[in-house]
Amino acid sequence: xxxxxxLITVYLLANFPNKKKFxxxxxxxxxxxxxxxxxxxxxxxxxxxxEIISNxxxxxxxxxxxxxxxxxxxxxxxxxxxEIKLIVMTYKDGISTYNLYNYKNxxxxxxxxxxxxxxxxxxxxxxxxxxxxxxxxxxRLKYNxxxxxxxxxxxxxxxxxxIPKSYLKTIEKIKKYSDILIxxxxxxxxxQDVKMIAESKTDGIIIGSELMKRVENDSLDDICDYLxxxxxxx
Numbered sequence: 001x002x003x004x005x006x007l008i009t010v011y012l013l014a015n016f017p018n019k020k021k022f023x024x025x026x027x028x029x030x031x032x033x034x035x036x037x038x039x040x041x042x043x044x045x046x047x048x049x050x051e052i053i054s055n056x057x058x059x060x061x062x063x064x065x066x067x068x069x070x071x072x073x074x075x076x077x078x079x080x081x082x083e084i085k086l087i088v089m090t091y092k093d094g095i096s097t098y099n100l101y102n103y104k105n106x107x108x109x110x111x112x113x114x115x116x117x118x119x120x121x122x123x124x125x126x127x128x129x130x131x132x133x134x135x136x137x138x139x140r141l142k143y144n145x146x147x148x149x150x151x152x153x154x155x156x157x158x159x160x161x162x163i164p165k166s167y168l169k170t171i172e173k174i175k176k177y178s179d180i181l182i183x184x185x186x187x188x189x190x191x192q193d194v195k196m197i198a199e200s201k202t203d204g205i206i207i208g209s210e211l212m213k214r215v216e217n218d219s220l221d222d223i224c225d226y227l228x229x230x231x232x233x234x
Contacts, residue, residue, distance in 0.1 A: 005234050006198045006202070006203060006204050006205060006234045007035040007036060007181070007183060007203055007204030007205070008034050008035050008036070008194075008204060008205060008207070008230060008231060008234065009034070009035060009036035009037070009038055009087070009183055009185070009204055009205070009206040009207070010029060010034050010036075010037060010038065010206075010207050010208070010211050010227070011038040011040055011053075011089065011206065011207065011208030011209075011211065011212065012025060012026075012029070012037065012038070012039060012040065012211065012212070012215065013039075013040035013041075013042065013053065013056045013057065013060055013212065014039060014040060014041055014042065014060060014065065014069070014070060014073055015060050015063065015065055015069060015073070016040075016056045016059065016060050016212065016215065016216070017056070017059065017215065017216045018063070019069075021215065021220075022215075023076065024220055025215050025220070025223060026076070026077070026080075026081065028220055028223050028224045028227060029081075029084070029227065030080070030081050030083075030084065031224060032224060032227035032228055032231060033231065034084060034227065034231075035084065035085065035204065036084065036085045036086075036087055036108075036183075036204070037077070037081070037084050037085070037086050037087065038087045038088075038089050038111070038206065038208070039073070039077075039086060039087065039088050039089065039107070040053070040056075040057075040089050040090065041070065041088060041089065041090035041094040041098055041100065042057045042060040042061045042065050042090075042094065043057060043061075043090055043091045043093050043094035043097070044061070044091075044093050045091065045093070046091060047091075047114075048113050048114075049209075050209060052209045052212050052213050052216075053208065053209055053212055056212055056216070067097075067098045067099060070098050070103070071103065074086075074103055074106035074107070075106075077106070078106055085108045085109075085146070086106065086107040086108055087107065087108060087109045087110070087111055087125060087146065088100060088107045088109070088110045088111065089110075089111040089112075089113075090110075090111075090112060091112060091113070091114045092112065092114050094112075095110075095112060101121065101122060104121075104122045104123075108123060108146055109122075109123040109124065109125045109145060109146035109147075110122050110123065110124055110125065111124075111125040111127070111149060112124070113127045118139075118142070118143050119143065120143055120145075123145035123146050124143050124144060124145060125144060125145070125146050125147060125148070125149055126140040126141070126143065126144040126148060126149065127149045127150075127151060128140065128148055128149065128150050128151065128170050128173075128174060129150070129151040129153065129154050129166070129167075129170060130153070130154065130166035130167075130169055130170050131154055132170075132173075134173055134176075134177075137170075137173050137174060137177065138177050141174070141177055141178045141180065144178075144180060146181070147180060147181035147182060147183050147203065147204065148174055148178070148180050148181070148182045148183070149183060149185060149206070150167050150170050150171055150174070150182055150183065150184045150185075150202065151167065151170075151184075151185065151186045152164050152166070152167045152184060152185070152186045152187050152188065152197075153166050153167065153186065153187070154166075163187050163188065163193060163196070163197070164187075167184050167197075167200070167202075168200055168201075171184075171200060171201050171202060172201075175201065181203040181204065182201070182202050182203050182204070183202060183203060183204035183205065183206050184197050184200070184202045184204070184205055184206065185205070185206030185207070185208060186206075186208075188205055188206065188207055188210070189207065189209070189210035190210075191229050191230055191232070191233045192233075194207070194230050194233050194234065195233040195234075198233070198234055205230075205234075207230065211223075211226070211227075214226055
């Protein structure tokens, strides 16, 4: 029996690096048959994010990004990319600034890493790492839908050091209490990284800063080649 293919999630900040290229990259994500899109919503202090994504937040915010821009993106994805599951990622001020709860029919889940919020009015995705106790993990699982987001280690996004192995213990702890899908992110950039993570008991892999860097600097053909290379190792 063939093993089930691992999922791929990619992070892309809304309208980055500009509106035209953002929509063009959405089309490349669709072509590459990515499973989940983690749509970043600009905010004032993306403190869990490293330099690449933090600077992107500033760029989009300074461009005058509005709630209407966000709604336009939601409608486009729903109409043109229905096969891709959409996750919204932001911080507390992003939720309030853009009234994200009013658009919950457009996305499959929402990720807000700022604090643990025991709120099930929308499909919340929780973040887990090795510093959480088993009681804290069990509590988060009560308010976790879609998938559990496991950090490779406690770090900011875009970290370029060797990928920690602490995520393996975090996965085992979650599996003791839930059969929810698990995806692993933070510091994953190359096909080799993806292949290594995929050999664990995770259900999927999340790529953020590396794609954002390529979106800013590379051609659409190069971005498509990168996404294809990631998918090809699974």
